[in-house]
Amino acid sequence: MLDFFARNRVATLCAVTILAFLLIGAAAPGYLSLxxxxxxxxxxxVLMSVALGTMLVILTxxxxxxxxxxxxxxxxxxxxxxxxxxxxxxxxxxxxxxxxVAGLINGLLVTMLNVPSIIATLGxxxxxxxxxxxxxxxxxIEELPLSLKALADNGAVGFSVLTVIVISSLIVVxxxxxxxxxxxxxxxxxxxxxxxxxxxxxxxxxxxxAFVAAGVLAAIAGMIFAAQIGFIPNQAGNGLELKAIAAxxxxxxxxxxxxxxxxxxxxxxxxxxxxxxxxxFLKIPAFWNDFIAGAVLLLVLLLDGRVRMAVERAIRAKRxxxxxxxxxxxxxxxxxxxxxxPRTQEAGE
Amino acid sequence: xxxxxxxxxxxxxxxxxxxxAIFGMINPRFLNLSNLLYSTSxxxxxxxxxxxxxxxxxxxxxxxxxxxxxxxxxxxFGIANFFGMPLPVSILASLAAGAAAGxxxxxxxxxxxxxxxxxxxxxxxLFGGAATVLSGVVGASGYEGIGNFPxxxxxxxxFELGGLPAPFLVLLLEAAILFxxxxxxxxxxxxxxxxxxxxxxxxxxxxxxxxxxxxxxxTGVFAAIAGLVLSSYFGSARVDLGTATLLxxxxxxxxxxxSIYGGQGSIIGTLLATLVIGYLQxxxxxxxxxxxxxxxxxxALLVVAVALRHGSAVLADFVxxxxxxxxxxxxxx
Numbered sequence: 281m282l283d284f285f286a287r288n289r290v291a292t293l294c295a296v297t298i299l300a301f302l303l304i305g306a307a308a309p310g311y312l313s314l315x316x317x318x319x320x321x322x323x324x325x326v327l328m329s330v331a332l333g334t335m336l337v338i339l340t341x342x343x344x345x346x347x348x349x350x351x352x353x354x355x356x357x358x359x360x361x362x363x364x365x366x367x368x369x370x371x372x373x374x375x376x377x378x379x380x381v382a383g384l385i386n387g388l389l390v391t392m393l394n395v396p397s398i399i400a401t402l403g404x405x406x407x408x409x410x411x412x413x414x415x416x417x418x419x420x421i422e423e424l425p426l427s428l429k430a431l432a433d434n435g436a437v438g439f440s441v442l443t444v445i446v447i448s449s450l451i452v453v454x455x456x457x458x459x460x461x462x463x464x465x466x467x468x469x470x471x472x473x474x475x476x477x478x479x480x481x482x483x484x485x486x487x488x489x490a491f492v493a494a495g496v497l498a499a500i501a502g503m504i505f506a507a508q509i510g511f512i513p514n515q516a517g518n519g520l521e522l523k524a525i526a527a528x529x530x531x532x533x534x535x536x537x538x539x540x541x542x543x544x545x546x547x548x549x550x551x552x553x554x555x556x557x558x559x560x561f562l563k564i565p566a567f568w569n570d571f572i573a574g575a576v577l578l579l580v581l582l583l584d585g586r587v588r589m590a591v592e593r594a595i596r597a598k599r600x601x602x603x604x605x606x607x608x609x610x611x612x613x614x615x616x617x618x619x620x621x622p623r624t625q626e627a628g629e
Numbered sequence: 630x631x632x633x634x635x636x637x638x639x640x641x642x643x644x645x646x647x648x649x650a651i652f653g654m655i656n657p658r659f660l661n662l663s664n665l666l667y668s669t670s671x672x673x674x675x676x677x678x679x680x681x682x683x684x685x686x687x688x689x690x691x692x693x694x695x696x697x698x699x700x701x702x703x704x705x706f707g708i709a710n711f712f713g714m715p716l717p718v719s720i721l722a723s724l725a726a727g728a729a730a731g732x733x734x735x736x737x738x739x740x741x742x743x744x745x746x747x748x749x750x751x752x753x754x755l756f757g758g759a760a761t762v763l764s765g766v767v768g769a770s771g772y773e774g775i776g777n778f779p780x781x782x783x784x785x786x787x788f789e790l791g792g793l794p795a796p797f798l799v800l801l802l803e804a805a806i807l808f809x810x811x812x813x814x815x816x817x818x819x820x821x822x823x824x825x826x827x828x829x830x831x832x833x834x835x836x837x838x839x840x841x842x843x844x845x846x847x848t849g850v851f852a853a854i855a856g857l858v859l860s861s862y863f864g865s866a867r868v869d870l871g872t873a874t875l876l877x878x879x880x881x882x883x884x885x886x887x888s889i890y891g892g893q894g895s896i897i898g899t900l901l902a903t904l905v906i907g908y909l910q911x912x913x914x915x916x917x918x919x920x921x922x923x924x925x926x927x928x929a930l931l932v933v934a935v936a937l938r939h940g941s942a943v944l945a946d947f948v949x950x951x952x953x954x955x956x957x958x959x960x961x962x
Contacts, residue, residue: 343746393936394943396889398746402876403932410925418919522693522750529747536744567765571758577751578737585741 290532290544293580297551300558308561316557321439322432322508324553325446326351326501330517331524331531331545332453333497336490338528339457341470341537342390342397344491346382347498347524349408351517354378355502356412358428359421359512368427376499382408383495387488405521413514421512432507442504449500453493454542466490470537526577527552551576637886637938641901644934648905652912659915665908666794670786670862672907673796674699675874676900677855679881680800680807681848683899685745686882687811688844689824689891690738694749695852695878697757698730699871703856704760707775707866711767716779724853730756731849735842760868774867778860786862796858800900803851808896820844824891880931881906906930 305312330347337344357378361371382404389400431441457463468476469486477483501520506512525535531548533540555572559565653660678695685692705726709719730752738748767775788795811817819840822830830837852871860866885902887894906927913923 389932389936394939395932395935396939398889399883399935400932402879402883403928403935406876406880406928407925407932408928410922410928414922414925522753525747526750526754529750535747565765567761568758570754571762574751574753574755574758578748578755581743581747581751582737582741585743589742 290541290547292584293530293532293544293547293551296580297547297554300551301554304558304561308558308563311558311561316561318439320550320554320557321443323556324549325442325504326508327520327523327527327553328446328546328549329449329497329501329504330520331527331549332450332542333494333501334521334524335528335531335533335540335542335545336453336457336466336497337397337494338525338533338535339466339470339537339540340487340490341473342487342490343525343535344386344401344494345398345521345525346386346401346405346408347494347501348517348520349405349412350379350382350495350498351502351505351520352512352515353382353408353412353415353502354499355506355512355516356415356421358503358506359424360415362425362428363421363423368425371428372503375503376496379495379497379499379502380492381495382498383492384488386495387491390491391484391487416512416514418514420514424506424510424512428507429510432504442507445500446504449497450542450546457542462486462489467538470539472538523552526573530577530580638895638898638901641885641898641905645901645905645908648908648912652908652916655912655916659912663792664915666792666797668911669797669800669907670794671911672877672903673800674855674859674871675877675881675907676800676903677796677803677858678848678852678871678874679878679885679899679903680803680896681844681851682878683882683885683887683894683896684807684811684820685844685848686887686889687824687891687894688820688841689827690745690841690844691889692734692745692749692845692848693875693879694730694734694752694756695848696871696875697753697760698727698849698852699856699859699874700868701730701756701760701763701856702727702853703860703866703870704763704775704868706857706860707778708763708767710778710782711775716782720857723857724850727849727851727853727856728846729849730852731846732842734849735838735845738845739838739842757868757872764866764868774860774863774865776865778864782861783864786858796862799854799858800903803854804896804900811896816840816843821892824888824893826892877906877927880927884931884934 301312330351334344334347354375358371358375361374362368366374386397386401386404389395389404390397393400433440455463457466465476465481465486468479468481469483473483476486498517502517505516527545527548528540529535529548530551531540531544531546533544552573555569555576556566559569559572649660658664678699682692682695702723706719706723709722710716714722734745734749734752737743737752738745741748764775785795790798793801811820819830819835822833822835823837823840827837855874856866856870859870863870881902882894882899883889884905885894885897885899887899909927909930910923913926918926
């Protein structure tokens with residue numbers, strides 16, 4: 281039992297989330313409804329997209345703290361193109377291109393100049409925000425055309441085009457990292473960069489690809505932000521990068537690279553976002569929000585760390601027992617999560 | 630001589646002098662001594678938190694929660710003051726809150742054995758949330774904060790000694806203390822050892838957990854000091870006092886030469902980097918550059934400076950490898 285939950289961080293989080301939903305539903309009747317689900321879903325779209333990009337970067341054992349500024353910059357590019365009278369398609373293409381270029385800059389700094397990723401992206405966090413402010417001259421972008429806002433409309437089915445976009449990018453990324461050769465490289469590079477290099481994996485290219493993908497996903501988040509809110513303030517996306525990392529950690533993505541799944545991101549983001557709506561239903565003042573989010577995050581980390589340590593101790597005991605009557609199957613089956621994952625991947629390759 | 634010239638601190642000093650020269654040419658009023666001294670009040674808090682952060686980074690950790698610890702400690706002071714505690718008691722309560730915040734971080738890091746970045750990210754939210762909740766208790770609104778401090782307290786930030794404004798004095802005094810602690814004490818040497826190799830430090834019998842805990846507690850206490858200085862400067866304790874110091878303080882530590890992997894860094898470097906960052910913003914403002922461009926420029930400065938540092942290291946490695954290869958070839962022939 282303990283073993284199962286230790287190995288399946290996603291399952292643990294799922295169970296906790298469902299339990300939390302049920303408890304809140306019992307305390308505040310009317311919470312468990314389709315309309316709440318729809319609100320939570322549409323509120324989580326921006327964070328979901330950013331967190332997904334951040335996951336790709338973290339998988340390769342880097343980190344991206346510039347995504348909030350990339351979101352703002354690409355949203356501004358989108359808004360300015362639209363207000364200059366360009367078509368929606370062209371504006372979205374420019375928006376995504378901005379994100380890709382921003383990601384490319386991050387990737388080149390990290391791979392070509394060997395700057396530690398947290399520092400490189402910390403610098404570009406300020407840089408991109410500044411470029412965005414220069415573009416807008418410090419003004420908010422308002423009066424976005426209706427064609428953009430229409431993207432956020434919930435149709436008769438209860439979800440918008442944006443939901444479809446985010447869900448499909450989740451599926452695409454999920455399939456990409458699990459089913460394609462290049463996607464598996466992300467795990468290999470993050471798990472052991474030197475070994476990956478010796479295997480002939482284009483380590484630098486993989487890292488650059490991760491940063492570019494993160495940039496594009498942040499740009500998608502920028503588009504969602506602009507469509508949902510209808511204007512672009514100067515501080516668009518501020519602080520979102522930390523929230524995205526928090527969602528990653530909650531969803532079981534290891535900051536040491538090489539471990540993490542897309543379903544984990546989904547549950548982590550939904551969990552963080554549903555705190556907001558739950559507080560409203562429980563009639564708790566909104567200023568408890570950050571406190572609860574932080575407490576939950578730390579609690580999950582603490583439990584996870586303790587459980588993992590207990591499991592490792594149990595495994596070590598088992599491994600010593602194995603030495604007496606050798607059975608290799610058992611030793612591979614019972615190795616810890618972090619070690620068994622890349623092993624199964626390589627076996628599948 | 631060469632030993633001093635080739636240090637990173639010298640490069641920072643050159644950067645600072647270049648800044649003075651350029652901004653002085655654009656706007657001669659920038660070089661006015663009283664202007665130079667008084668503008669430090671606007672960025673002294675960055676240095677106050679960046680210095681202990683440097684020590685945390687050298688010991689192989691990182692702390693991002695100081696940004697909200699600043700606000701939390703300021704709010705604790707404000708509440709103690711609100712309930713009529715005497716000034717010294719309120720200040721002590723605030724410092725104790727800072728120490729408790731640091732101890733909390735260190736305990737969670739050691740108990741869960743999870744990367745410090747993740748843990749302190751969680752406590753960044755927790756402390757910020759706790760500060761908001763606490764200020765909600767006394768019914769203070771987010772923007773006005775808790776005010777009505779005794780005059781002696783609000784006068785502190787405008788007090789000067791020998792022409793130096795008090796926040797800058799606090800920074801210099803702190804730098805002097807931490808300089809001795811880090812570079813001339815047994816504790817300081819073990820901090821470097823911890824960061825260079827935790828295993829080697831453990832095998833040589835150093836109490837790693839205690840050393841790292843002390844570095845986090847120090848950061849918490851100095852975050853409280855920054856919170857007090859800021860509340861005195863603004864005349865009110867607000868939740869968001871420290872949020873603007875998060876990125877500049879990490880930038881200052883890194884630009885000052887601290888390696889994010891631990892084991893490298895210096896107090897003088899961080900102090901100089903704080904001045905470089907602070908005067909860059911002040912200078913750009915005085916030269917009539919809009920604030921949006923100045924924020925882009927300071928981001929670009931960090932990227933360029935760090936890229937230069939790492940780029941030059943890569944280049945040096947490359948040159949060394951070439952020389953080795955040439956020597957080997959010569960030896961072979």
